[in-house]
Amino acid sequence: DAKTTQPNSMESNEEEPVHLPCNHSTISGTDYIHWYRQLPSQGPEYVIHGLTSNVNNRMASLAIAEDRKSSTLILHRATLRDAAVYYCILTTASKLTFGTGTRLQVTL
Amino acid sequence: GAGVSQTPSNKVTEKGKYVELRCDPISGHTALYWYRQSLGQGPEFLIYFQGTGAADDSGLPNDRFFAVRPEGSVSTLKIQRTERGDSAVYLCASSYQPYYEQYFGPGTRLTVT
Numbered sequence: 544d545a546k547t548t549q550p551n552s553m554e555s556n557e558e559e560p561v562h563l564p565c566n567h568s569t570i571s572g573t574d575y576i577h578w579y580r581q582l583p584s585q586g587p588e589y590v591i592h593g594l595t596s597n598v599n600n601r602m603a604s605l606a607i608a609e610d611r612k613s614s615t616l617i618l619h620r621a622t623l624r625d626a627a628v629y630y631c632i633l634t635t636a637s638k639l640t641f642g643t644g645t646r647l648q649v650t651l
Numbered sequence: 652g653a654g655v656s657q658t659p660s661n662k663v664t665e666k667g668k669y670v671e672l673r674c675d676p677i678s679g680h681t682a683l684y685w686y687r688q689s690l691g692q693g694p695e696f697l698i699y700f701q702g703t704g705a706a707d708d709s710g711l712p713n714d715r716f717f718a719v720r721p722e723g724s725v726s727t728l729k730i731q732r733t734e735r736g737d738s739a740v741y742l743c744a745s746s747y748q749p750y751y752e753q754y755f756g757p758g759t760r761l762t763v764t
Contacts, residue, residue: 586755637749641693
């Protein structure tokens, strides 16, 4: 699976939007972009995924660059419950290959 | 509905012992995955089942690790002759079909002393 690069950590204020970046310059044409998050002491949780077009769901939005070499996960209004490690994953296979992700801290 | 459940939640064992970790996937999910997660790292893929058969076991670290899913639902991860390096959180996930979003259980924390 192609490699992704994410910042180690980010901070956000509660009720503010958060943009979590992910670089994947070696992405192949068949790689899907997946985002999962892991809250403390829990298993990972699916957030969103996409291939080429931007995607929206009840949890977040995924903005994919036109050349697909980067993407951004957007949390529209961060809450304390969104504090977690966010993983950006590329895959064409069923298995997920996790990196170390971005630790998001949300403060009042 | 019920999510993925894993038992036990914690397991402490002595070096050299045999352990079994159980995963109950979401009902109706055909695909089941095992991962393990060491402190400060992201989860690492071990094995994936489609139905009863192991479709990809490329992540199993060595022949001390084995997993089964005899009836296409519950799965057991078996570790023989445990070593201290096997200490980790073992996570199970299931999905409706392969390539669909995966739903993870809370994990089993294995400590080998």
